[in-house]
Amino acid sequence: MSEQGVRVLVVDDERSIRRFLKASLGSQFVIFEATNGEEALAAVIADRPDVILLDLGLPDMDGVEVTRRLREWTQIPIIIVSVREQEQDKIAALDAGADDYLTKPFGVGELMARLRSAIRRSAQAETDPVFRSGDLVVDLNQREVSVKGQPVSLTPTEYDLLRTFVKHAGKVLTHDQLLRAVWGTAYESETHMLQVNISNLRRKIEPDPLRPGYLITEPGVGYRLKVI
Amino acid sequence: MSEQGVRVLVVDDERSIRRFLKASLGSQFVIFEATNGEEALAAVIADRPDVILLDLGLPDMDGVEVTRRLREWTQIPIIIVSVREQEQDKIAALDAGADDYLTKPFGVGELMARLRSAIRRSAQAETDPVFRSGDLVVDLNQREVSVKGQPVSLTPTEYDLLRTFVKHAGKVLTHDQLLRAVWGTAYESETHMLQVNISNLRRKIEPDPLRPGYLITEPGVGYRLKVI
DNA sequence: TTCCACCCTCAAGCCTTTCTCAAAGTCGGG
DNA sequence: CCCGACTTTGAGAAAGGCTTGAGGGTGGAA
Numbered sequence: 241m242s243e244q245g246v247r248v249l250v251v252d253d254e255r256s257i258r259r260f261l262k263a264s265l266g267s268q269f270v271i272f273e274a275t276n277g278e279e280a281l282a283a284v285i286a287d288r289p290d291v292i293l294l295d296l297g298l299p300d301m302d303g304v305e306v307t308r309r310l311r312e313w314t315q316i317p318i319i320i321v322s323v324r325e326q327e328q329d330k331i332a333a334l335d336a337g338a339d340d341y342l343t344k345p346f347g348v349g350e351l352m353a354r355l356r357s358a359i360r361r362s363a364q365a366e367t368d369p370v371f372r373s374g375d376l377v378v379d380l381n382q383r384e385v386s387v388k389g390q391p392v393s394l395t396p397t398e399y400d401l402l403r404t405f406v407k408h409a410g411k412v413l414t415h416d417q418l419l420r421a422v423w424g425t426a427y428e429s430e431t432h433m434l435q436v437n438i439s440n441l442r443r444k445i446e447p448d449p450l451r452p453g454y455l456i457t458e459p460g461v462g463y464r465l466k467v468i
Numbered sequence: 469m470s471e472q473g474v475r476v477l478v479v480d481d482e483r484s485i486r487r488f489l490k491a492s493l494g495s496q497f498v499i500f501e502a503t504n505g506e507e508a509l510a511a512v513i514a515d516r517p518d519v520i521l522l523d524l525g526l527p528d529m530d531g532v533e534v535t536r537r538l539r540e541w542t543q544i545p546i547i548i549v550s551v552r553e554q555e556q557d558k559i560a561a562l563d564a565g566a567d568d569y570l571t572k573p574f575g576v577g578e579l580m581a582r583l584r585s586a587i588r589r590s591a592q593a594e595t596d597p598v599f600r601s602g603d604l605v606v607d608l609n610q611r612e613v614s615v616k617g618q619p620v621s622l623t624p625t626e627y628d629l630l631r632t633f634v635k636h637a638g639k640v641l642t643h644d645q646l647l648r649a650v651w652g653t654a655y656e657s658e659t660h661m662l663q664v665n666i667s668n669l670r671r672k673i674e675p676d677p678l679r680p681g682y683l684i685t686e687p688g689v690g691y692r693l694k695v696i
Numbered sequence: 697t698t699c700c701a702c703c704c705t706c707a708a709g710c711c712t713t714t715c716t717c718a719a720a721g722t723c724g725g726g
Numbered sequence: 727c728c729c730g731a732c733t734t735t736g737a738g739a740a741a742g743g744c745t746t747g748a749g750g751g752t753g754g755a756a
Binding site for chain 3 (some may be wrong): 727734735738744745751753
Binding site for chain 2 (some may be wrong): 315327328330331335336337339340347349350351352354356357360361364365381382383391395396400
């Protein structure tokens with residue numbers, strides 16, 4: 241979710257507000273809509289949004305109640321967007337588990353900044369998936385690599401190289417791409433250094449370094465990390 | 469931190485505001501104070517607050533800059549409290565890494581609700597206060613460390629260092645990260661002090677300091693507290 | 697077959713990082 | 727003021743990583 245395609249669920253019974261939010265946010269985010277509390281609860285399941293914009297004055301259920309129900313099982317960021325500016329309303333919503341409270345009317349810029357803030361927070365709790373291929377496990381969060389359960393210690397260069405492969409697992413990476421990613425733009429033609437490091441990596445992670453099962457050579461092009 | 473004793477750092481150059489906040493919040497929270505940006509950065513190291521209330525208009529440094537500097541190494545919740553109500557100010561602060569933005573004057577009830585919200589969020593990311601790995605036990609509440617049941621006495625610096633490791637147990641921490649977390653932003657390049665303290669820590673907690681089992685060196689990167 | 701381009705491995709030299717011991721400096725309490 | 731605990735600085739040794747060079751292998755083209 242870190243980059244594009246952040247999913248925002250807009251919960252409001254007024255069509256005009258939904259339209260407005262969709263128009264303002266649509267270019268940056270993927271928008272889903274719900275018009276009442278029940279729909280909202282269902283949409284969180286169905287649409288798996290990354291953040292929720294929730295109006296308090298819903299026809300069937302109070303927004304605070306929606307918040308409470310959601311917090312029973314999920315920590316998705318909830319930003320309240322409401323006309324109510326009474327302090328008691330804010331306190332009730334925040335204590336029910338809302339992350340933020342914005343009073344209408346509000347600036348679109350501020351709303352987007354608060355969205356980014358909420359997303360940033362929940363994104364950092366997120367972890368990169370652990371890469372697995374056969375007996376090879378690469379955990380980018382822990383910076384840990386293991387083969388058949390045995391931890392393997394890599395030098396910084398080797399790890400950078402392997403990380404680049406994992407980020408594009410299965411895809412062919414050219415020599416240039418790898419050299420740029422690991423050594424920087426100035427080293428584009430130092431293919432020898434790449435070879436040596438590929439070789440060293442293979443010695444550490446391949447069961448039979450002479451017949452690579454993970455780091456495949458694509459002759460004339462580059463290398464590829466095989467996904468098994 | 470889940471219950472009592474939540475530590476709040478108030479950063480504001482106006483004495484009256486600090487007094488007001490201390491009076492309003494003092495019964496619920498433990499209040500620390502700073503009157504400018506430099507003090508704030510130092511106080512975060514020294515006082516270890518759980519949340520920061522930050523004014524934007526500081527005499528020596530803009531609050532946005534303080535936010536940016538803090539976000540280089542810590543995720544402590546930052547709530548901006550400012551007279552500036554321009555949307556641009558809010559956007560800038562939130563994008564610099566602030567968690568919330570409150571415009572003066574504000575209701576104490578709302579402030580406290582937003583504080584609770586921020587604390588609730590960071591509390592759920594909190595680590596288990598008692599860390600165990602093999603024969604090593606670190607109790608962050610009691611500030612007690614023991615190996616094989618034998619209590620170990622650490623100097624303040626050594627303990628800070630170990631605590632940082634425990635908070636990110638299993639993860640590789642770079643030299644920079646450790647230096648910033650323990651000594652402050654100004655010491656980023658003093659790797660030698662880090663080495664000496666790692667060495668001293670190992671002598672106290674490792675069965676065989678020459679072959680570390682807990683504090684693992686990740687050459688070229690940093691160190692890691694192994695989870696067994 | 698021979699040549700050539702490309703790929704691979706090994707290892708030595710150099711450089712940087714890391715570790716430890718120890719001395720010097722700092723600070724607060726008695 | 728002195729003492730002890732702690733922190734910081736210093737120096738030398740050890741370990742480890744990076745780069746480079748040399749040499750061998752392979753496969754396709756002439």
